[in-house]
Amino acid sequence: MSDKERINFGSKLGVVAAAAGSAVGLGNIWRFPYELGQYGGAAFLIIYLACVVVLGMPIMLSEFVIGRMGQANSAGSFKKLAPNGKWWLVGVMGVFSSFLIMGFYVVVSGWTLEYIVQAVGNQFANKQTTDLAQVFSNFSTDTVRPLVWMSVFMFLTAAIVFAGIKNGIEKSTKLLMPMLLLIIIALGFRSVTLPGGIDGLRFLFQPDFSKISSAVVLSAMGQAFFSLSLGMGCMITYGSYINRKNHLSHTVVEVTLIDTLIAVLAAVAIFPAVFSLGINPAQGPELVFITLPNVFAHMPGGYIWAILFFVLLSVAALTSTISLLEVIVAYFVEEFNFKRTNVIIFASLGIMFLGVLSSLSLGVWSDVKILGMGFFELFDNFTSKILMPVGGLLIALFVGWKLDKQAILNELSGNGQFKTGYFKVYMFLIRYIAPIGISLIILNQLGISKLIGLE
Numbered sequence: 001m002s003d004k005e006r007i008n009f010g011s012k013l014g015v016v017a018a019a020a021g022s023a024v025g026l027g028n029i030w031r032f033p034y035e036l037g038q039y040g041g042a043a044f045l046i047i048y049l050a051c052v053v054v055l056g057m058p059i060m061l062s063e064f065v066i067g068r069m070g071q072a073n074s075a076g077s078f079k080k081l082a083p084n085g086k087w088w089l090v091g092v093m094g095v096f097s098s099f100l101i102m103g104f105y106v107v108v109s110g111w112t113l114e115y116i117v118q119a120v121g122n123q124f125a126n127k128q129t130t131d132l133a134q135v136f137s138n139f140s141t142d143t144v145r146p147l148v149w150m151s152v153f154m155f156l157t158a159a160i161v162f163a164g165i166k167n168g169i170e171k172s173t174k175l176l177m178p179m180l181l182l183i184i185i186a187l188g189f190r191s192v193t194l195p196g197g198i199d200g201l202r203f204l205f206q207p208d209f210s211k212i213s214s215a216v217v218l219s220a221m222g223q224a225f226f227s228l229s230l231g232m233g234c235m236i237t238y239g240s241y242i243n244r245k246n247h248l249s250h251t252v253v254e255v256t257l258i259d260t261l262i263a264v265l266a267a268v269a270i271f272p273a274v275f276s277l278g279i280n281p282a283q284g285p286e287l288v289f290i291t292l293p294n295v296f297a298h299m300p301g302g303y304i305w306a307i308l309f310f311v312l313l314s315v316a317a318l319t320s321t322i323s324l325l326e327v328i329v330a331y332f333v334e335e336f337n338f339k340r341t342n343v344i345i346f347a348s349l350g351i352m353f354l355g356v357l358s359s360l361s362l363g364v365w366s367d368v369k370i371l372g373m374g375f376f377e378l379f380d381n382f383t384s385k386i387l388m389p390v391g392g393l394l395i396a397l398f399v400g401w402k403l404d405k406q407a408i409l410n411e412l413s414g415n416g417q418f419k420t421g422y423f424k425v426y427m428f429l430i431r432y433i434a435p436i437g438i439s440l441i442i443l444n445q446l447g448i449s450k451l452i453g454l455e
């Protein structure tokens with residue numbers, strides 16, 4: 001596709017909606033609270049926020065820059081900007097990451113569909129915490145039912161990606177995301193006013209620094225990459241669809257604010273209830289699916305709230321899976337000239353295969369372990385804690401050290417139309433802080449920093 005033909009997001013709001021649609025998803029409402037619960041509450045939150053600002057924002061801007069300058073998919077953009085190097089492999093790694101992320105993400109997305117059905121059937125009313133935990137465990141360890149929902153979800157994603165960027169993504173996000181935000185705020189009010197809810201707020205906002213370890217720092221960083229959809233070519237691909245009239249740094253600030261706000265509010269909705277109901281905050285991936293149905297059961301109009309919430313959560317997941325699939329599709333269509341329809345079909349089948357592995361690893365195949373983890377855990381950990389941060393590191397090196405500084409400045413300023421007072425700070429973060437910070441965090445976790453005498 002030549003530059004001229006390349007489709008653009010329709011409007012300024014469209015850009016923000018699409019990128020925020022990618023960022024806001026299960027990462028905010030499902031993964032963030034359970035990671036935070038497992039890794040010690042407020043201390044995790046503080047490190048998470050620091051990672052978002054110091055690493056996340058500059059890397060998102062860098063991805064937009066690469067995509068909009070390169071005008072191509074994640075690998076193609078690198079090829080255009082550095083034709084002689086091997087940098088395009090960073091893009092290929094992103095495509096690989098997309099597959100693995102989708103491999104567990106579609107399973108959890110399927111769970112949200114099951115919970116819509118349960119909400120409609122009024123299944124949460126009058127149930128105690130232990131009943132709700134049982135319901136979840138029966139369902140998620142089942143062999144067939146989660147796979148049916150996963151397939152439905154994969155089909156929806158494929159259908160929207162088939163319909164194309166502009167029609168599919170922008171429209172669904174603009175209206176539904178503000179609604180999701182409102183529901184989470186309402187849930188937050190209910191949760192905070194439950195008896196004993198205050199302990200949850202304490203857990204969330206009163207840091208206990210003795211809980212910080214290399215594992216906490218690595219998982220907070222991984223969560224920042226995951227939640228902002230970074231380090232795997234998603235924002236490069238979307239960046240290539242952003243119109244030149246668009247102010248990239250504003251988009252970054254808006255998307256980051258929305259994403260972080262929704263994550264923090266989700267935690268405010270969940271932890272007071274967790275403490276009030278005596279649920280273990282370190283419960284793991286089932287945390288949200290046990291806690292929130294409980295909150296709905298205690299809420300006036302809970303029946304309607306529950307339905308609305310799970311519908312919107314599915315939509316939020318859908319706007320994320322769309323962006324993940326788009327990374328894969330844009331790559332194979334542009335680099336190999338395959339037909340869009342064929343790529344969508346084969347990629348979906350491949351993803352469903354991984355989805356079967358992840359889903360069954362929670363049930364009948366729970367004994368199958370690789371590096372001590374089942375497939376679900378493996379795909380989740382390997383992508384967010386290794387692949388995405390390493391991808392982010394390479395992206396930072398590319399923009400910081402390989403691309404021409406003046407060309408970046410021109411791209412960011414729209415050839416002088418926009419103010420770029422942040423440019424020096426941005427360059428400093430991307431050249432030094434991001435590469436050094438990410439390396440240290442990963443090395444520290446691997447225990448290598450001890451070996452080479454950094455500690």
Ligand code: PHE
Nearest residue numbers: 023025026027028226227229
């Ligand atoms: N950011 C999405 C979420 O929080 C997940 C995602 C990761 C989407 C990577 C695209 C790319 O749910």
